Amino acid sequence: MRHRATPLSRLLLWSFFLAATRAFAAPAAAPITVKVDASEAPRRVFHAQLVFPVEPGPVTLYYPKWLPGNHRPTGPIANLVGVHMSAGGQPVPWRRDDTDVYAFHCQVPAGARTLEVALDYVTPSRGPGRFDPAATDQLMILNWNLVVLYPQGKPAADHLYQASLRLPAGWKLGTALPVQSQTGDTTQFAPVSLVTLIDSPVLAGAHYRAIPLPAPGAPPQEVDLAADSEAALDLPASLIDHYKQLMAEAAQLFGAYHYERYRFLVSLSDVGQSSGLEHHESSDNRTPERALVEDKGRKVMASLLPHEYVHSWNGKYRRPAGLATPDYQQPMKGELLWIYEGLTSYLGVVLTARSGLYTPEQFRDELASTASRMSHRAGREWRSLADTAVSAQILYEAPGEWSSLRRGGDFYPESILLWLEADVAIRRQTQGRRSLDDFCRAFFGAPGGPAAVKTYTLDDVVAALNQVAPRDWAAFFRERVYEVTPRLSLNGIEQGGWKLVYSDKPNELDQAAEGLFHHMDLTHSLGMVLGKGGDGGTAIGDVIPGMPAAQAGLAPGMTLIAVNGKKYTPEVLGDALKGQSSVQLLIENVGYYKTYTLNYKDASRSPHLMRDVATPDALSEIIKARSAPAKR
Numbered sequence: 001m002r003h004r005a006t007p008l009s010r011l012l013l014w015s016f017f018l019a020a021t022r023a024f025a026a027p028a029a030a031p032i033t034v035k036v037d038a039s040e041a042p043r044r045v046f047h048a049q050l051v052f053p054v055e056p057g058p059v060t061l062y063y064p065k066w067l068p069g070n071h072r073p074t075g076p077i078a079n080l081v082g083v084h085m086s087a088g089g090q091p092v093p094w095r096r097d098d099t100d101v102y103a104f105h106c107q108v109p110a111g112a113r114t115l116e117v118a119l120d121y122v123t124p125s126r127g128p129g130r131f132d133p134a135a136t137d138q139l140m141i142l143n144w145n146l147v148v149l150y151p152q153g154k155p156a157a158d159h160l161y162q163a164s165l166r167l168p169a170g171w172k173l174g175t176a177l178p179v180q181s182q183t184g185d186t187t188q189f190a191p192v193s194l195v196t197l198i199d200s201p202v203l204a205g206a207h208y209r210a211i212p213l214p215a216p217g218a219p220p221q222e223v224d225l226a227a228d229s230e231a232a233l234d235l236p237a238s239l240i241d242h243y244k245q246l247m248a249e250a251a252q253l254f255g256a257y258h259y260e261r262y263r264f265l266v267s268l269s270d271v272g273q274s275s276g277l278e279h280h281e282s283s284d285n286r287t288p289e290r291a292l293v294e295d296k297g298r299k300v301m302a303s304l305l306p307h308e309y310v311h312s313w314n315g316k317y318r319r320p321a322g323l324a325t326p327d328y329q330q331p332m333k334g335e336l337l338w339i340y341e342g343l344t345s346y347l348g349v350v351l352t353a354r355s356g357l358y359t360p361e362q363f364r365d366e367l368a369s370t371a372s373r374m375s376h377r378a379g380r381e382w383r384s385l386a387d388t389a390v391s392a393q394i395l396y397e398a399p400g401e402w403s404s405l406r407r408g409g410d411f412y413p414e415s416i417l418l419w420l421e422a423d424v425a426i427r428r429q430t431q432g433r434r435s436l437d438d439f440c441r442a443f444f445g446a447p448g449g450p451a452a453v454k455t456y457t458l459d460d461v462v463a464a465l466n467q468v469a470p471r472d473w474a475a476f477f478r479e480r481v482y483e484v485t486p487r488l489s490l491n492g493i494e495q496g497g498w499k500l501v502y503s504d505k506p507n508e509l510d511q512a513a514e515g516l517f518h519h520m521d522l523t524h525s526l527g528m529v530l531g532k533g534g535d536g537g538t539a540i541g542d543v544i545p546g547m548p549a550a551q552a553g554l555a556p557g558m559t560l561i562a563v564n565g566k567k568y569t570p571e572v573l574g575d576a577l578k579g580q581s582s583v584q585l586l587i588e589n590v591g592y593y594k595t596y597t598l599n600y601k602d603a604s605r606s607p608h609l610m611r612d613v614a615t616p617d618a619l620s621e622i623i624k625a626r627s628a629p630a631k632r
Contacts, residue, residue: 031160031191036147038204039168039185041140044133046121048147054087054115056108060152061117064145064198064328065102069277069315071323071334072393075145077102082120087112102329104149121146126272132286133272139205139226141267141284143277145198145328155326159194165202173204174224176263176281196451198328199279199316203265209233211240213264215247220261223305225292227268232289239298239357245629246306246355252626253351255441256448258317264305268292276304278311280451288516299512302357303366307348313444314347315340321455337389338481339461342415346423347440349416353623363623364609365509367420367493371500372524372607374414375488378545379407385414386482400531401556404544414488418480421492424618425476426469428495432621438468496618498611504604520570522549525577525605526598530570533559537588538568548600554587561593562586577603 030053037047052061065075085092085106092115097103108115123134123146134141142165150159166186167173177200178190192200205226213221223243227233243264251257263282270289277284285304291297320340322333353363374380388395389411398408423436443456443464462473480489490500502524510521519531519541527547533539537559543549563573564584576583582599611617 031162032150032194034144034148034161034163034197035166036142036163037166038135038140038142039166041135041168041204042137044123044125044135046123046134046142046147048119048121050117050119050149052115052117052151054108054112056110056112059106059108059115060097061104061106061149062152062327062329063102063104063149066325066328066330066332067145068199068323069279069311070396071332071337072396073331075102075328079122079124079146080119081122082118084118086116086118087114100329103152117149119147119149132275136228136269136271138207138228139203139267139269141226141265141286142202142204143198143284144201148194148197150194150328156194156198156328157326160191161194161197162189162191163197164188165204167204168206171204171206172208172226173202174208174210174222174226174263174265175202176200176259176261176279177202199451200282201265201277201279201284203267203284205267207233211235211243213244213247215244215251218247218251219257219259221247221263223264223266225266225268228270228289232268232293235292239292241629242356243305245625245627246309246351246357248627249351249354249625250306250309253347253437253440254313255445258448259312259451262309262312264309266292266305274301274304276308278308278315280312280316283308283311291516296512296515298357299362299509300516302362303348303352306351306355306357307344310344310347310351313440314344317452318444318454318456321457324453324455332393334389334392335386336456336458337392338385338411338415338418339458341409342411343419345412346416346419350622354625356625358623360620360623362508364498364619365507365607367416367498367619368500368607368609369507369510370413370416371488371490371493372502374410374417375490375500376404376523376527376544376547377407377410377488378405379410380484380486380488382484383407384482384484385411385418385480400541403542417489417492419492420496420622421480421489422465422473422476423622424492424496425471426465427618427621429469429471434468435622436468437626439465442467493609493619494612495615496622497613497615498609498617498619501608501610502602502605503608505606505608507606507608510606514570520573522603524607525603526600528554530560535559537561540587548598552585552596552598554585554596554598555589557589559588560585561588 033051035049063075063077063080065073067074085094087108092106094104094106097105125133164186169185179187180190181188203224203226207227207230209225211223213223225233259281261281264285265282266285268287268289272286275286285308287301288297291301320336322335325332349366352358388407388409395408398406427435465473493500514520522528526549527544528549529541530538531541540554540556540558542556543554560568562568563576566572582597585596587594587596
């Protein structure tokens with residue numbers, strides 16, 4: 001909950017603001033310096049020294065709180081330790097603000113012209129969300145917001161920083177930051193704004209590989225890999241070809257670049273959770289160690305890089321006005337995340353297919369799984385899609401239990417179907433002459449150039465869509481996004497020439513995800529998801545109201561012990577469900593054991609799309625490659 005300042009605290013903070021504005025009216029020629037010593041990254045410790053040009057008087061420094069791409073106040077300040085301030089070689093006492101714990105106040109003594117700050121960041125070995133691990137024994141990913149403070153009084157873009165980084169001996173790095181010089185294990189970067197610094201993470205490691213992704217007329221582009229083993233870097237040549245094709249397909253889709261260089265930073269490690277975070281000229285992509293050298297990993301991670309790459313246009317260049325805040329303390333407004341993240345999710349899977357990272361069948365299995373999962377969201381009865389976006393700052397870190405009833409970040413997957421429907425509608429209305437590609441080229445394309453931010457509102461999006469295919473787009477989005485919709489619209493699939501069906505044939509992408517992450521997704525059949533519990537057992541991660549698991553009395557957090565009297569394994573449960581209409585599960589619930597009987601009609605349901613020959617096949621047209629295959 002955001003703090004509401006009392007009149008007295010407002011007065012004190014305002015006085016600090018005025019003083020800090022005077023104290024940091026420094027010339028651009030005197031940047032703030034930040035020296036990071038990551039030589040102890042294998043111990044999960046980063047050391048930093050910052051020097052601020054100042055004048056005597058009160059100063060307030062902030063640790064970044066609201067982080068772009070996180071859409072919530074996730075600055076991991078609990079991991080900031082060893083903070084010491086000094087001026088002229090003498091200690092300077094500081095105090096933390098008692099209402100905003102991200103603010104540090106101090107009094108710069110007379111005669112001082114610089115304020116020195118030493119601090120450490122200790123990264124956890126494991127942990128979700130804001131406490132993601134930043135280092136292993138063999139690699140690190142440094143997001144600069146972990147180790148910087150910035151002065152109160154000016155927009156973040158007006159603060160100039162010059163950074164340097166020392167790595168463990170022999171490690172190599174990749175980053176979109178312009179490098180000024182390298183001496184031994186230390187790299188000096190060119191001065192950049194605080195916005196650019198925080199938007200430009202550094203990937204480094206002992207096992208490192210850089211792969212250029214050239215494209216005609218494109219700025220320098222590459223994928224940089226750091227892994228916990230050398231073997232994890234041995235990508236098949238076909239995968240690299242698909243990444244090259246991705247760059248060409250994105251160029252065809254948007255028609256212009258809004259960066260001077262682009263780096264896919266990919267850390268390959270089983271430490272931490274798989275995730276991606278967009279930046280304007282790079283992306284921070286985290287995957288299991290062998291995700292790119294094994295078939296199941298490549299299937300599950302296929303759309304990660306395309307998604308984060310699309311964000312360079314949608315999210316970084318064009319950005320919802322409510323997410324374009326002047327600094328890292330101002331709250332963000334997430335209402336349009338169904339465009340920022342949702343449209344990106346749709347374009348991401350489309351580019352995944354156009355580049356060959358998905359086969360056409362895998363693309364359809366992605367749509368089928370998404371459609372089935374969103375159709376089984378019990379929370380549809382009470383929560384609109386827009387509310388999942390507005391509430392993103394609390395839903396991102398909500399527990400996985402009861403996610404069907406809660407809904408969660410549904411603005412990601414459900415918006416794939418929303419924007420598919422919009423794409424198909426444009427194609428049908430214009431008899432195939434226009435599509436969502438035309439909107440993307442007009443809205444996100446020319447003029448290209450260096451990284452910049454151009455904000456948008458929903459009215460801007462509606463107006464641009466009307467330029468492509470006039471219709472009541474405002475009503476289209478109001479009915480599907482802002483109103484409660486107990487029934488999911490499948491118009492995009494059905495009017496695109498396909499139908500959602502179920503069969504005993506496994507969904508290829510669901511099957512790969514189960515193998516990679518060691519869970520069992522029975523959403524479409526029994527109405528529950530099984531995964532690893534905190535004690536190493538098999539926990540029920542979620543149950544869906546109205547389906548067999550919930551009807552039998554099961555709940556998230558319970559532990560599955562046995563199936564029909566036999567110790568549980570995925571194979572044992574799978575065999576027990578075949579050709580039967582009921583199954584008995586031995587369940588442990590916080591120290592108590594009980595047998596539950598689940599009655600069902602069909603437990604071997606996997607979602608797929610089946611061709612409807614009575615309707616033109618728009619889906620196949622959508623995923624056709626637009627550029628010639630990339631050459632080796």
